[in-house]
Amino acid sequence: MQLHKHILRGAAFLSLLSLVGSAHAYDPNRIVVKFRDTSVARMQPAMALRTLAPGAQSVQRMANGTQVLRVGKGQADATIAKLSKHRDVQYAVRDLVLQRAQAVPDDPWYRNYIELDNGRGYKQMQADLYDWRGGVNAPAAWAQGATGKGIVVAVLDTGITAHPDLDANVVAGAGYDFMTDPFQSGRADSTRKPGGWDLGDWEHLSPYLEACKGGKSSWHGTHVAGTIAAVTHNGQYMAGMAYDAKLLPMRVLGHCGGNASDIAAAVTWASGGTVTGVPANATPAEVLNLSLGGPGACPIYMQEAIDGAVARGSTVVVAAGNNDRNAQEFTPANCKNVIVVGASGLTGRRAFYSNWGDIVTVAAPGGGGFLNDQNRGNVWFPGGFIWSTFNSGATGPENPKMEGNVGTSMAAPHVAAIVAMMQSVAPTPYTPAEIATLLADSARMFPMPIDKKIGSGIVDAGLAVEAAKIGFVQPPRPTDLSTHTPIQHIHAKAAQARHFAVTVPENTTRLTLRSYAGTGDADLYLRLGQHAFPDAHDAKSVRPGNNGIVVIDAPAAGKWHVAVHGAKAFSGVSLRATVE
Numbered sequence: 001m002q003l004h005k006h007i008l009r010g011a012a013f014l015s016l017l018s019l020v021g022s023a024h025a026y027d028p029n030r031i032v033v034k035f036r037d038t039s040v041a042r043m044q045p046a047m048a049l050r051t052l053a054p055g056a057q058s059v060q061r062m063a064n065g066t067q068v069l070r071v072g073k074g075q076a077d078a079t080i081a082k083l084s085k086h087r088d089v090q091y092a093v094r095d096l097v098l099q100r101a102q103a104v105p106d107d108p109w110y111r112n113y114i115e116l117d118n119g120r121g122y123k124q125m126q127a128d129l130y131d132w133r134g135g136v137n138a139p140a141a142w143a144q145g146a147t148g149k150g151i152v153v154a155v156l157d158t159g160i161t162a163h164p165d166l167d168a169n170v171v172a173g174a175g176y177d178f179m180t181d182p183f184q185s186g187r188a189d190s191t192r193k194p195g196g197w198d199l200g201d202w203e204h205l206s207p208y209l210e211a212c213k214g215g216k217s218s219w220h221g222t223h224v225a226g227t228i229a230a231v232t233h234n235g236q237y238m239a240g241m242a243y244d245a246k247l248l249p250m251r252v253l254g255h256c257g258g259n260a261s262d263i264a265a266a267v268t269w270a271s272g273g274t275v276t277g278v279p280a281n282a283t284p285a286e287v288l289n290l291s292l293g294g295p296g297a298c299p300i301y302m303q304e305a306i307d308g309a310v311a312r313g314s315t316v317v318v319a320a321g322n323n324d325r326n327a328q329e330f331t332p333a334n335c336k337n338v339i340v341v342g343a344s345g346l347t348g349r350r351a352f353y354s355n356w357g358d359i360v361t362v363a364a365p366g367g368g369g370f371l372n373d374q375n376r377g378n379v380w381f382p383g384g385f386i387w388s389t390f391n392s393g394a395t396g397p398e399n400p401k402m403e404g405n406v407g408t409s410m411a412a413p414h415v416a417a418i419v420a421m422m423q424s425v426a427p428t429p430y431t432p433a434e435i436a437t438l439l440a441d442s443a444r445m446f447p448m449p450i451d452k453k454i455g456s457g458i459v460d461a462g463l464a465v466e467a468a469k470i471g472f473v474q475p476p477r478p479t480d481l482s483t484h485t486p487i488q489h490i491h492a493k494a495a496q497a498r499h500f501a502v503t504v505p506e507n508t509t510r511l512t513l514r515s516y517a518g519t520g521d522a523d524l525y526l527r528l529g530q531h532a533f534p535d536a537h538d539a540k541s542v543r544p545g546n547n548g549i550v551v552i553d554a555p556a557a558g559k560w561h562v563a564v565h566g567a568k569a570f571s572g573v574s575l576r577a578t579v580e
Helices: 046-051 078-083 140-141 208-212 218-229 258-268 300-311 406-423 432-442 463-468
Strands: 002-005 025-035 057-061 067-070 087-095 150-159 246-251 288-292 294-295 317-321 339-344 362-365 386-391 400-405 487-492 495-503 511-517 519-528 539-541 548-553 558-579
Touching: 002 258, 002 558, 025 046, 025 078, 046 057, 046 067, 078 087, 140 463, 150 218, 150 258, 150 406, 150 495, 218 246, 218 386, 218 406, 246 258, 258 300, 288 406, 294 317, 300 317, 317 406, 317 432, 339 406, 339 432, 362 406, 406 432, 406 463, 432 463, 487 519, 495 511, 511 519, 519 548, 539 548
Parallel strands: 150 246, 150 288, 288 317, 317 339, 339 362
Antiparallel strands: 002 294, 025 067, 025 087, 057 067, 386 400, 487 558, 495 558, 511 548, 511 558, 519 539, 519 558
16 A cells, blocks of 8 residues: 655645744642632631632632632642532632743744745745634743653654754654665665655656656655754744654655555654664654555554554654545544544635544644635635745755645644644653543634534644643633624534633623534533533533523623533534623
8 A cells, every 4th residue: 555645736836835922821739719708708718618628728818818729639620620619619710820931933934024936025924833713822832831842753754854944853863764665765775774864756757757647856754844843943944833852754755655564664663663674763752743645444554553653652643634535535544543633724714625524633724725725716825835844856855945835744743743742741741542632622613614524623732732731621711702793603522612701791681592503412501700511500501402592580790601512522503692
């Protein structure tokens, strides 16, 4: 079986070339609790806390009567849940940890004015890292100290070329060439070789023109590697996401693709397993990026290699594919124990080419190509592309440069980088299954309708890193509900919630919340003053389907929080608030 890189190389694309966002983390052992003004507990807090939070230590009492408590390791969630349910408690939340602002990357392609080969100049070439709609919120992860330090990311691809923005982050020895077919590798023999160097994968000249009819060398692995860990704060080229991580380049793709058996062997070796005839890997990778694939079922030897890598603690990230078809039809996306990444554009819309389906875990920026991520029309400079490290050679490597590409191949390395960032700040390393759950649960809701399923949302580096630090996904700031216009296109996976809030003024006679439309099964939970949950709420509607209604007569004034919670996965749901 031959697999190929997931990059779009159609004629329309072949010639194309502050302040840190807010972020926060939480002290895992500190809680802030406030009792209601007229409660007995407010008057006698020490006695109340002995009953409600036995074992908690009082750190301080703030000016407004709020108590700061320290609890034992792993007890914060249970303590907050218990306190929040008590009628005398106005709120109980984790203590926020603020950190110094990170310097904005001085790499020119990050935000500066750049003139391209077409003679026109553009800014914000790397908006995929920070755009509020379709970006991955990388600055929020950096502000929490997550830079991938101490983590190795293997890039199983065409190999890598020398590049001033990559060289310092490549592991000693520069990886390995696992290709055993001389026709594909372009080497004289079938022996695997030290050094994962990209020799070129051109297909526009004989004999490859007759065999696979492709184009000039793609420098695909170099482009993928830059998104993950380009050197940052060096005043040149671009900013990488996990810029303190190390890159392990693995050459598994060449002319006309690569054999799945070689890729499976590379998965084993990259993750620290033994491969006959190849010396032990001195720098096993915690994360493996596979921006490649082809049609067919997952080969048993590939599944065994992936299972072995996962058992050794390596997270395997795979591109969903560029066929606008169900990802279940393509491998290794359809292998088990992998994180499958679909592509969205800068607007948050599903990229027209991205494969889709239930097996897709999350979406990440892959470039939409056309204006506003439409499926045809004018080419979108620069926002339709993912810009990264590249090479100028048409066949063999020549000079380093930057280039814009489109594809799920470009989406997957965003996620691989975030996994590296998560593991670099984790109190203890997470298992690949735990990483997948935290990524999916922390993903942001798509800002517009998604025509086909590409995961639980757009992956969010800041929220994922925060979750990795504290061990769970903190409920985000609720989205304000207008009483004039419903919020539409709400979606979530099973057991996931989307949070909203509506402000109720004094002397309101009735508050009504309705959910409707869409598919799946969503429940409504309401709570005054703080996030609502299935086990902590003041009112609810748990009808089958999405037609929920909650009516509260003479509601108390204040901010009412609403959770649209997935009894099962749901999508396309609308939510309306009416205040009378």
